[in-house]
Amino acid sequence: MKKPSIQLVKYNDEVFKAVFKNVPVEITNSLRRVMMAEVPTIAVEEVIIFKNDGFLNDDSLAHRLGLIPLKTDIGTVRRLREGDGYVTLNLKVAARTTERTVYSGDLKSRDRAVGPVSDKIEIAKLAPGQAIEAEMWAVPGIGEEHAKWSPVTVAVARGVPKIRLAKEIPQDVAKGLVEVCPKNVFEAKGGEVRIVDITRCTVCGICEEKYGEFVKIGIDEGSSILYFESVGQLTTKEILDEAFNILLSKLDEFKNKFMEVELDVA
Amino acid sequence: MIIPVRCFTCGKLIGDKWEEFTTMIEAGIDPKDALDRLGLERYCCRRMLLSHIEAIDDFILFRGIDYGD
Numbered sequence: 397m398k399k400p401s402i403q404l405v406k407y408n409d410e411v412f413k414a415v416f417k418n419v420p421v422e423i424t425n426s427l428r429r430v431m432m433a434e435v436p437t438i439a440v441e442e443v444i445i446f447k448n449d450g451f452l453n454d455d456s457l458a459h460r461l462g463l464i465p466l467k468t469d470i471g472t473v474r475r476l477r478e479g480d481g482y483v484t485l486n487l488k489v490a491a492r493t494t495e496r497t498v499y500s501g502d503l504k505s506r507d508r509a510v511g512p513v514s515d516k517i518e519i520a521k522l523a524p525g526q527a528i529e530a531e532m533w534a535v536p537g538i539g540e541e542h543a544k545w546s547p548v549t550v551a552v553a554r555g556v557p558k559i560r561l562a563k564e565i566p567q568d569v570a571k572g573l574v575e576v577c578p579k580n581v582f583e584a585k586g587g588e589v590r591i592v593d594i595t596r597c598t599v600c601g602i603c604e605e606k607y608g609e610f611v612k613i614g615i616d617e618g619s620s621i622l623y624f625e626s627v628g629q630l631t632t633k634e635i636l637d638e639a640f641n642i643l644l645s646k647l648d649e650f651k652n653k654f655m656e657v658e659l660d661v662a
Numbered sequence: 663m664i665i666p667v668r669c670f671t672c673g674k675l676i677g678d679k680w681e682e683f684t685t686m687i688e689a690g691i692d693p694k695d696a697l698d699r700l701g702l703e704r705y706c707c708r709r710m711l712l713s714h715i716e717a718i719d720d721f722i723l724f725r726g727i728d729y730g731d
Contacts, residue, residue: 463668517675518680522722523723543673
């Protein structure tokens, strides 16, 4: 196996995009699946409603509360998971003389490390005289059980597009290539065609269809592109880190189980 | 009804973007630019705001049955 390397294309707390050179798609895909289904986060699971005069029924209100992403650090999630712990949040709002929108900022968390990602998420709307009073228990969980615990929105693992350009490309073809690509992969500079960003290419094949003599495209599955976006509960770094830990512990478990089996080779 | 908390398809948070979106639309900004400014790239998230009808404003005035506690 060739030496793997990672080239970061885009990286911040919300978005991660990187080219994993010489890392097969199968490996990045297992990482992606662990991120989606098995990296734990915290979400509201139990809602005790003391009072709900609003138009939204108790069940739809509880559903909306559950979907609110709660910002945490992975340490808090691990701590809660080990001890079967939960974080209590309170909601107590009343509309007195005017209509009032209930925002996620109205939620009061008992734990400082846990709170809604944004303070402006609309939970409900109340007419004058209506009130909502509820207590919520936010528990750690994984995306396999319910999507509200999944820390990523989109997560994509795919092969790296392979674009082979002819050595000499006429001026008009170069111009046509830049124009025809819907994802702006190419750039013409001084009569030469350059690939700006290979990760933009979706292998749609429009360029090959039109200028088949000059461009050949394909997919290299020996290298991969990993792209994912965080919902906001955890940072991309924490998600990736935890996904690696979980994947490695699963492999360890598999190895141990495998070693226990007495192989009977005929 | 009220704006969903998350995008149905990808799960991105959109519940906090509706008010900003409507103020932008009322100010005469093109919906395309408004959605771009809100950072909604995918069409799944864009249709959530674009096709939403905030019907709850008409309903909340009608209270439910008062059981008199």
